[in-house]
Amino acid sequence: MKHTRSIEAYEEAKRVIPGGVDSPVRAFGSVGGTPPFIDRGEGGYLVDIDGNRYVDYVQSWGPLIFGHCDPTVEAAVIETARKGLSFGTPTLLETELAEEIVELFDSIDKIRFVNSGTEAVMSAIRLARGYTGRDDIVKFKGCYHGHSDSLLVEAGSGAVTFGSPNSPGVPADFAKHTLLADYNDIKSVEACFLASDDIACVVIEPIAGNMGLVPAEESFLKDLRELCDRHGALLIFDEVMSGFRASLLGAQGIVDVVPDLVTLGKVIGGGMPVGAFGGRADIMAMLSPEGPVYQAGTLSGNPVAMAAGLTQIRQLKADVALYEVLQMRAQRLVDGLKAAAEEHDIPLQVDVRGSMFGFFFNENPVKNFDDALKSDTERFAHFHGAMLDRGFYFACSQFETGFICTRTTEVMIDETIRNAHEVLGAM
Numbered sequence: 001m002k003h004t005r006s007i008e009a010y011e012e013a014k015r016v017i018p019g020g021v022d023s024p025v026r027a028f029g030s031v032g033g034t035p036p037f038i039d040r041g042e043g044g045y046l047v048d049i050d051g052n053r054y055v056d057y058v059q060s061w062g063p064l065i066f067g068h069c070d071p072t073v074e075a076a077v078i079e080t081a082r083k084g085l086s087f088g089t090p091t092l093l094e095t096e097l098a099e100e101i102v103e104l105f106d107s108i109d110k111i112r113f114v115n116s117g118t119e120a121v122m123s124a125i126r127l128a129r130g131y132t133g134r135d136d137i138v139k140f141k142g143c144y145h146g147h148s149d150s151l152l153v154e155a156g157s158g159a160v161t162f163g164s165p166n167s168p169g170v171p172a173d174f175a176k177h178t179l180l181a182d183y184n185d186i187k188s189v190e191a192c193f194l195a196s197d198d199i200a201c202v203v204i205e206p207i208a209g210n211m212g213l214v215p216a217e218e219s220f221l222k223d224l225r226e227l228c229d230r231h232g233a234l235l236i237f238d239e240v241m242s243g244f245r246a247s248l249l250g251a252q253g254i255v256d257v258v259p260d261l262v263t264l265g266k267v268i269g270g271g272m273p274v275g276a277f278g279g280r281a282d283i284m285a286m287l288s289p290e291g292p293v294y295q296a297g298t299l300s301g302n303p304v305a306m307a308a309g310l311t312q313i314r315q316l317k318a319d320v321a322l323y324e325v326l327q328m329r330a331q332r333l334v335d336g337l338k339a340a341a342e343e344h345d346i347p348l349q350v351d352v353r354g355s356m357f358g359f360f361f362n363e364n365p366v367k368n369f370d371d372a373l374k375s376d377t378e379r380f381a382h383f384h385g386a387m388l389d390r391g392f393y394f395a396c397s398q399f400e401t402g403f404i405c406t407r408t409t410e411v412m413i414d415e416t417i418r419n420a421h422e423v424l425g426a427m
Contacts, residue, residue, distance in 0.1 A: 001389050005049045009037040030397045031381040033388070041068025043407035046393055054393035055412050057357075059403040061395075062209075062241050062266040065326075065355060066315065067407030073270045073311045080307035088298050093306035100313050101268070101278070104249060107237075107258045111278030112287065113301045117240035117265040118146025120275035121203065123295045124261045125150060127277070128201035128234040130293035131286050138192045138202040138233075140183045142211035142369025142399075145203055145238050145263075149174045183208060183368040184216060186223040193231050201234040201261075202227075206251035207242040209401035211372045213351050213358025221257040228260075234283070240265035240275065241401065244313070246354040248320055254353070267316075270308030322406060326355035329413055330404050334359055336417030344424045346379070357402045372399060379427065386423040392416050 014020035021027045021035070028035045036048035044067050046056045059067070066073065080093070098111050114120050125137055125148075137150060145151045152167045153175045179196060182188040183204075193199060206221060208214040228235040237259040239250040244267035247253030252262075261279035268274055278284065288294045316322070334350035334357050341348035347363040360366050361376040361383070380398040387394060395402050404413075 001052045001391070002050055003034055003036060003048075003052070006037045007034050009049060010034050025397055025400065028396050030377065030399075031384040033385055035396070036388075036393075043067040043069070044405055044409065044412060052391065054388070054391050055408070055416060057392070057394050057402045057404065057408075057416075059405050060271060062245055062356075062401075062403050063269055063271050064403075065245065065267055065405055066312065067405040070270075070312075072315060073308050076307040076311040077270075077272070077304055080304050083303070085304060086299060086302055091301065091303050091306065093303050093310060094301040097268070097306050097310040097313065100310065100317070101264070101276070104317070105252065105262065105278070107252060107260075107262050107280075108278035109281035110284040111264075111276050112284070112295070113306070114275040114277070114295075114297055115273050115299050115302075116146070116275045117238075117263065118148055118275070119297070120240060120263040120265055120277045121145040121151065121236075121238055122148035124236050124263050124277040124279075125201060125203060126295065127279075127283065127287055127293050128236060128261060130291075131283050132200040132232065132234065134198045134200035134233075136177045136179060136196045136199045138179045138181055138189060138199055140181050140204055140208075140369075142183055142214070142372060143203075143205045143208055143238070144210035145205075145240075150178050151203075153178045153180065182370070183211075183214065184220050185368065186220055186227070189224060189227060193227065193233075199231060199233045201236050203236040203238055205238045205241065206255065206257075206259075207239075207246050207353050207356065209241040209356065209358075210399065211369045212360055212366065212375075212399050213353065213356055213401045214366055214368065214372065215351065215353055216251075216255075217367075218255040218257070221255055225257050225259075234260040236261045236263065238263050242353065242356065243267060244316060245356050245403070247323055248316060251353075268309040268313060269305050270312035272302070272305035272308045274302075274305045274309055323354055326404060326406065327352060329408060329410065330355055330357040332410070333357060333404065333413045333416060336413070337420050340417060340421040340424050343421070344427070346424055346427065355404050357404070359402075360398065382427055383420075383423060386426070387416075387419065390419045390423070392419060 039049045046054045179192040243250035243264040263277045265275040330352045349360040361379040
């Protein structure tokens, strides 16, 4: 493949955009090479500005469950855009999408739309603090909840400490209210509650997608629910990535655990920028203008984004069986990758949840971030680059999740496995 135009475009972008990208992972820093600049999407494919075509296993990091340019979603967006792009006023579309989501989730009585996953989690945490009257939060190493100040923290030197900033620009006074725990390790969470009696909430990706695909064990989530209840803290499920992806109800369709607040995004925007947070009526009643906890956004509930999300959610609700098909195809993909790796004596760990999949070049199962960090990132980078050159676009980090869509065919998966077999053999 030739990437002449992408290389030129990347150099030009770096002159006017920091790092040449508007989100760091897009720079291919962990895999090397030049990121292809995309011209268009076609169902299950991407086409770059050099004319190269790729099987797309990223799908805009999750929202495109029906693939690129789904005609139904596209038509709804065009029709709505013709009426105006933004009004800064209430519209019927907001209520309609809210009703569709509330009808599905036992954990959501009311919901508020925002513009991103970052904004959704940031607002949910503020609401939890306002509801409980407490300041501290617990998050898990390896879980990413957006780039708000309270969440850009890392563990200190002790086994259990308050967080310290892992980005310049985050005051230590903010980060000190965030406690770090280990994913799938309830004892580490118990230690956080021993360290602080001022914990407002525990926020977790019940299916982690930002350390690679690492699902939480159901027993762990149940223990987490009991621990929060015992200490009067709220449990927040960050399902920005897994919501409507792992199942129609995200993780809540797989495990029998009900959170107090849920954050959603990706799929409910159908490719448009959307986030949302919702939960029990008594908690949501604390939110302005009903209550004192302030949150606002001029573009929140944007009609074009609402139309895209509403159309996509209604399609999903009308054909719930598609999740079985997506899971079978995702499983077929990772099983094929694992078999190819094993044939060449390369250790590979794989997992699937609905249309989400992940694989680690790792000798042992991955249950938390420390496990994930033991993966062979150099081997992943080599695999990623070789597969990209053959026309297969995987997430550009060992620590990201992959996605398939309804337009990902068995033929595409078979071609992926065949090429992966050759690449792994060469490695």
